[in-house]
Amino acid sequence: MSVLRALLRRVLTYFSHMPLSGMIGAGVLFALSLAPSLIPRNAVVQGILSGLTAAVGFWLGLALTWLWTFLGLAVPTGRARKAIAWAASALALALVAYSLWRGAEWQDSLREFLGLERLESVFTPIVLLVAVPVALLLREIGRVFSWTATAISHQLDRIFPRRVSLLIGIPLAAYLLMNLASGTIGRLTVQSLDAMFLALDQLIVEDLARPAEDLATGSTQSLVSWENLGRQGRHFVSSGPSREAIEDFTGSPAKRPIRIYVGLGAADTPEARASLALEEMKRVGAFDRAVLVIATPTGTGWIDDAAADALEYLHRGDTAIVTQQYSYLTSYVSLFLEPGYSQASARALFTAVYGYWTQLPADARPHLYLHGLSLGSSGSEQSMNLYMVLGDPIHGAVWSGPTFANPNWSMFTQGRNPESPYWLPRYGDGSLVRFTNQKNALDIPGAQWGPVRIVYLQYASDPITFFSSDLFFRKPSWLVGTRGPDVSPDLDWIPIVTGFQVAFDMAGASGLGPGLGHLFAASHYIDAWIAVTEPAGWTAADVARLKAHLNK
Known part of the structure; x- marks a missing residue:
């Protein structure tokens, strides 16, 4: 007591x-x-x-x-x-x-x-x-x-009057402590987080088997080993709809969707990983598909299943999605600690793929699109130099959950038409970029799309x-x-x-369930992909049925 x-x-x-x-x-x-x-x-x-x-x-x-x-x-x-x-x-x-x-x-x-x-x-x-x-x-x-x-x-105090020395001492102390926090302490924090997420990334989930099909990334014939795909890469190439599943749902012939992923451990630099991804694309015939998407993942290396599945169903598997990992950290951590990684990785992959794509005959190559979620949208936004692609532009992009640091998103949002709200802007005449959320806002009366179509999918609660x-x-x-x-x-x-x-x-923000915060519903991705890629042969009833199927 x-x-x-x-x-x-x-x-x-x-x-x-x-x-x-x-x-x-x-x-x-x-x-x-x-x-x-x-x-x-x-x-x-x-x-x-x-x-x-x-x-x-x-x-x-x-x-x-x-x-x-x-x-x-x-x-x-x-x-x-x-x-x-x-x-x-x-x-x-x-x-x-x-x-x-x-x-x-x-x-x-x-x-x-x-x-x-x-x-x-x-x-x-x-x-x-x-x-x-x-x-x-x-x-x-x-x-x-x-x-x-x-x-x-x-x-x-030996040099200045007391009040002046205080006015100098306080910001100087703040500067010293901030440098300590962002330097030694910050570096140790990043290293610790990186080691922890690396250990998670290297886990091989027992119920995921190496793909048996030779054309699959991670198979015995693949240029990227199963081990070097990382946890998120193994999930990405092993998931998604099969050709049979797409045919059963659509009632028409389909192809096996192509998914290419290069993990962070596959090569030492973003450029080397991009070169490996390009060679793997050639090996599996990615440039023979109707739709080709360069996707930039989130900080952990995750590609949203809802986005990929929606695209593959809409185009009956005649698609190829390629991506490469740049980090193990979650996006909101990477956003503050290593924001440049996503941009460097996305730029390297885009440069490699776009450089090869432009060499192909215009009437015999796939339509080329960009995609990214969260920090991936930031990297994807900045992956291409506008002047570099002006003469031979890509076809469009679907960017979901853009971060507050995305420069293009910020430019479009700040320059929105005055009558439109900040959380759902309308930019210009809607020919280049449009925004949407839980309720499809992409069909703007009187607006006509231009040659490049960009859609931002975002929720006001994000x-x-x-x-x-x-x-x-x-x-x-x-x-x-x-x-x-x-x-x-x-x-x-x-x-x-x-x-x-x-x-x-x-x-x-990602724990509320699809359609809120930072977790995006497949049905909303369907609206975005339809607006950007215009898949053929889909009626309103078909689209509603697909939304119900993927939202299960």
Whole structure:
């Protein structure tokens, strides 16, 4: 009992020495972080988010107090100061209590809005158990920054006046710590994550057998070994509809779809992997098909089954899809840690394939398209030099779940027609690029496609598409005016907090089920591929039947 009493005394002493302004700031941002955003959060994720925002609120409260004093503004004293402190503390505690009471209800209301099941686990106690240690850890990291800034400014006091040395010391300390985080710590983090995902990638799932057909990538005759396909590559070449399955569904003759994949371990450089992919394409007859797609995978190397299956059914297997891996990390991690990898890999593969494709007779080569999901869409977007293909252009692209960092997507979205919403833009006359979501928006009255057709498939609830750094300080355009059909009416923009919320939403964006967030439904891919590739012989009834078949 005495041990518990001593421990409690230490805890109370620790918290009693924390500045009141910091505690109030922590309480306010902690409470606000429990509000709903784009994606529902479980208790653990919410706890980490709330701990982070509480730590930010703590240091923000201290910073505002310091700035007030630094500027020499009047400070209340005596009873007035105590009254203000008590009132602010009471309001912050009331806000925390109210948010904890409503937190689970807010998450459940968002889940119900999106058609998901309600939370079944205990929410509030887990949030607190996770948030408190996270906030305290980040507070201690902040103290290291504060100590560093103070030490630097004390050294500068010999040269500059005190206030000037502080103004120099604080950003200099931030610069040093950011370099440490992005350098040594960042490098170790990337290496650790890379090693972990590499171990997962090298797993050979026992129920996936090496293809027996010689023309299949990964077979004994293939230029790419089964082992070097990687986990995602083995899945890609082993899945998808067979010729018999397509014939059974369509009732007409079909071909066996061609899928070519080169894993990260097959060669040392993107250019070498691209050269290997081209030779494998020649070996299996990819250039003899009607439709050829250069696909850029997600960070883990995954190609969306829904996108590939939809294309192959629509063209009765007369297709070839080629791709190469560039990373093991999930897209939202790769997006921040290694964004250039997807672009370098996609550019190498496009250059190799396009260079060979242009040498073929125009009337005896396949139609050439691009495809990419998530970070793959970013790489695919930037894989081709517009001036290089101007004289002999590709036929189009289907890009799904574009990231907020996609330069072309950003250009089209920012330059949209004023009457169109940010989450579903219309660009120009619709002859080059069109956007769509859960409801097919590709049939624009009076619009005619040009020689190149580009479709972006995106959902308004996708944080990987709609995150931006100015979310921390400015209300986003996708919350102005009419909202997307999958964005909750209860979502309000909160300075600082909403930025952290949407950043955290990225981690769970693929777990909601097809048609929400960052997981795309086959039926929506069907609409996109039809608009871009115009497959022959499909009636509206046939398309509806295919959507039902692939959405099972």
